[in-house]
Amino acid sequence: EHDLPLDAITRKVQESLSLGKRHKFWETQPVGQFKDLGDTSLPEGPIEPPTPLSEVKQEPYNLPNPYEWITCDIDSDEMCNEVYNLLTYNYVEDDENMFRFNYSKEFLRWALRPPGYYRSWHIGVRAKSSKKLVAFITGIPARIRAHDNVVTMAEINFLCVHKRLRSKRLAPVMIKEVTRRVHLENIWQAAYTAGVVLPTPISTCQYWHRSLNPKKLIDVGFSRLGARMTMSRTIKLYKLPESTVTPGFRKMEMHDIPAVTRLLRTYLNQFVVAPDFDENDVEHWLLPKENVVDSYLVESTDNHEITDFCSFYTLPSSILGNQNHSTLKAAYSYYNVATRTPLLQLMNDALIVAKRKDYDVFNALDVMQNGSFLKELKFGPGDGKLHYYLYNYRIRQELRPVELGLVLL
Numbered sequence: 001e002h003d004l005p006l007d008a009i010t011r012k013v014q015e016s017l018s019l020g021k022r023h024k025f026w027e028t029q030p031v032g033q034f035k036d037l038g039d040t041s042l043p044e045g046p047i048e049p050p051t052p053l054s055e056v057k058q059e060p061y062n063l064p065n066p067y068e069w070i071t072c073d074i075d076s077d078e079m080c081n082e083v084y085n086l087l088t089y090n091y092v093e094d095d096e097n098m099f100r101f102n103y104s105k106e107f108l109r110w111a112l113r114p115p116g117y118y119r120s121w122h123i124g125v126r127a128k129s130s131k132k133l134v135a136f137i138t139g140i141p142a143r144i145r146a147h148d149n150v151v152t153m154a155e156i157n158f159l160c161v162h163k164r165l166r167s168k169r170l171a172p173v174m175i176k177e178v179t180r181r182v183h184l185e186n187i188w189q190a191a192y193t194a195g196v197v198l199p200t201p202i203s204t205c206q207y208w209h210r211s212l213n214p215k216k217l218i219d220v221g222f223s224r225l226g227a228r229m230t231m232s233r234t235i236k237l238y239k240l241p242e243s244t245v246t247p248g249f250r251k252m253e254m255h256d257i258p259a260v261t262r263l264l265r266t267y268l269n270q271f272v273v274a275p276d277f278d279e280n281d282v283e284h285w286l287l288p289k290e291n292v293v294d295s296y297l298v299e300s301t302d303n304h305e306i307t308d309f310c311s312f313y314t315l316p317s318s319i320l321g322n323q324n325h326s327t328l329k330a331a332y333s334y335y336n337v338a339t340r341t342p343l344l345q346l347m348n349d350a351l352i353v354a355k356r357k358d359y360d361v362f363n364a365l366d367v368m369q370n371g372s373f374l375k376e377l378k379f380g381p382g383d384g385k386l387h388y389y390l391y392n393y394r395i396r397q398e399l400r401p402v403e404l405g406l407v408l409l
């Protein structure tokens with residue numbers, strides 16, 4: 001083994017890291033390629049220059065004959081139902097196929113209609129004969145800062161092909177079509193996350209889970225009873241107080257938008273990649289919406305200053321094949337800022353609120369400063385990794401999760 005030339009050893013290492021896999025589609029795209037890993041001579045920033053708008057393909061990509069493109073008007077109840085049902089039965093599952101994300105209709109309307117959204121970026125594929133929706137992909141516009149450059153990008157999400165149409169290379173067509181429609185709006189970069197490894201992650205984060213209803217989580221196989229632990233001991237371990245402990249802790253309201261925007265913009269400045277939120281974005285993404293997004297803040301009791309903020313979004317999962325439970329009620333940590341209250345105490349108040357609202361589990365990625373409270377607040381590491389990607393934008397070296405200030409839905 002030792003007399004192998006260096007490049008053969010490199011190839012073996014790459015293969016062992018599954019980097020040797022062929023990516024027939026992704027190798028054709030302006031994304032970091034595995035072969036370029038470690039080549040710090042490549043400049044940071046756009047990989048390809050914009051195309052003159054007159055040269056962007058004007059007509060949609062070809063689909064296999066039985067299918068046609070459809071622009072999904074998410075405002076229409078009928079279309080929103082079709083999108084909801086496609087995702088409910090065909091979207092992301094865990095590796096053991098025990099759970100499947102069950103984004104609600106009001107969540108989808110929230111996620112897909114931020115300030116400046118394009119209806120043409122809500123793209124469906126349907127069967128010409130049955131008119132059934134068989135695939136979906138979406139983009140929304142977002143201003144994202146990478147180092148000191150604020151770039152208007154598309155955030156791509158909800159890529160879904162019906163289970164019966166998998167492994168037919170439909171996904172690359174969906175991706176090329178959304179790319180084409182984004183290009184038509186003179187936008188040349190994108191951001192997306194996935195549970196799968198593709199060329200090439202700008203960062204890889206770990207999910208952590210804090211049990212709120214341990215008995216149900218164990219019943220449905222989300223978690224297991226710890227060694228030398230009884231159920232009653234486990235319930236006691238995760239018990240939380242009835243009420244929050246921070247003086248001035250309250251729900252965010254409309255009139256808080258300017259202060260929360262200032263607090264959040266200052267906080268997000270410390271990260272290498274983060275959203276460039278203005279007041280309109282804060283109003284859309286962070287004003288509480290029942291069953292969609294919860295936001296709380298700390299208003300100091302003496303001078304009424306807003307000193308801290310925490311938020312989480314609601315993403316239930318269908319539980320596949322359990323007699324007693326059909327839905328896992330999960331809260332996902334969103335954006336949190338602590339400038340006066342210890343982050344540990346602020347997040348414990350978030351757990352207390354989530355428990356009071358009957359969530360079963362509180363999930364958080366190890367991004368931003370989340371790592372500082374995960375273990376102490378009794379989060380356990382999950383098996384799900386989340387890979388972050390930028391399209392047509394190179395970051396010189398992979399980011400550590402603490403350098404990431406972006407949470408996608």
Ligand SMILES: CCCCCCCCCCCCCC(=O)SCCNC(=O)CCNC(=O)[C@H](O)C(C)(C)COP(=O)(O)OP(=O)(O)OC[C@H]1O[C@@H](n2cnc3c(N)ncnc32)[C@H](O)[C@@H]1OP(=O)(O)O
Pocket residue numbers: 022023024025026027090091092093154156157158159160161162165166167168169170171172175178179182183187188189190191192193194195196198391392
């Ligand atoms: C400037 C603007 C740019 C805008 C676009 C920016 C890019 C956006 C990119 C999308 C961001 C999405 C963000 C989210 O929504 S992440 C959530 C993705 N959705 C799911 O996991 C739901 C369940 N799974 C499915 O519906 C299907 O398995 C999907 C649709 C995922 C693949 O369908 P299928 O299983 O039938 O495969 P295929 O035969 O058609 O195609 C195989 C090719 O597709 C590549 N593949 C597989 N999974 C993904 C994935 N999650 N992102 C990107 N590419 C993916 C794969 O590597 C292979 O290419 P290559 O390895 O040979 O090269």
Ligand SMILES: CNCCCN(C)c1ncc(F)c(N2CC(C(=O)NCc3cnc4ccccn34)C2)n1
Pocket residue numbers: 092093094095099100101157158193194195207315317332363382383384385386408409
């Ligand atoms: C494209 N948008 C990316 C974000 C979508 N999000 C929230 C997500 N992407 C990948 C994951 F790995 C993940 N995890 C949360 C952790 C978790 O809870 N794992 C058990 C579990 C319960 N329900 C499900 C449903 C699907 C997969 C795992 N599930 C793992 N979350």
